[in-house]
Amino acid sequence: MKCIINGEERTVAQPAANVALLLERLAVPAGRTAVELNGAVIEQRLFAETAVRDGDRLEIVSFVGGG
């Protein structure tokens, strides 16, 4: 399926039917990541139960340390 991830169209191989699996596939550590799915903010505890569908638009902000 195809998703818009951080403004770029990306082909995501199945199965990445939810946010948690998608992050795993993208090698993004979920515990330090903020996600907006079609403009809606998704809490980390809901990543595994939030479906990702063809055509979805995601903003994935994976934070690194330092301040």
Place this chain on the structure above:
Amino acid sequence: MATAHLQIFINDTPHTISGGTTLAQARARFFPEATASILNTITDPAPETILRNNDRLYLYERRSGFTGVDLRSLVLARQPHEASEKLRGACVGIAGAGGLGSVVAETLARSGIGRLVIADFDIIEPSNLNRQRFRLGQLGQPKAAALADNLRECCPFVDVIALPDRITPDNCVRIFGTCAIVCECFDAAENKAELVTALRLQLPGCIVVAASGIAGCGPARSITVRTVSDKLYIVGDQQSDTASGAGLFAPRVGIAASMQAHVVLQLILGEKI
């Protein structure tokens, strides 16, 4: 022929003058002892400069106690007056008073933000001083209160609220509920993600300006502003992680913090980011 009259502001007080009046004439009439002037943000313009309607002129004696002049106005005399008035009306939150937060808060205070809400649970230790804007005499003090003290020394006209709280999803609304914009200035990546998510969910009208990717001494130009949405901006290179051992240096952390503060000003002033 009737002479046109203009209204100008001298040290914030409106005065009516005749058209064609020069800066030197205004100084001689209103403040002859003045040794310095700032006209519409420009320092010491030519004495023969002809004043225009709604000009803002500050006249002062450099070595005096600046009596009779509002300190805030004089401190902000190099900023356009309309901008400073917009900034005065703003309340901005600073989540974390460390390398990022101490610089964000200081630059925003110096810009004349009306109110700053600073929260940090931590105390100052020696390894903070390579980049965090504290002094030796403040070691052991709570960061939020010490930062507030420092800000009041240079900008007493800013209303600074300092809270010694550990910010969590459960208290972020209580702490930052009155802020139009919150700057995420934490250190740990997990805490950054948690706070940004909590603020975006619980304060949907609040704009979050976060930082990620400031470690090491890589190129300054790699630090950019990512617009995630009109409510979330990320400053940094988004890659340089302290976990790599690259460390934190005052200039690069300061660049990112200054860019966070810059985005805040742009948002308040309606500038394109």
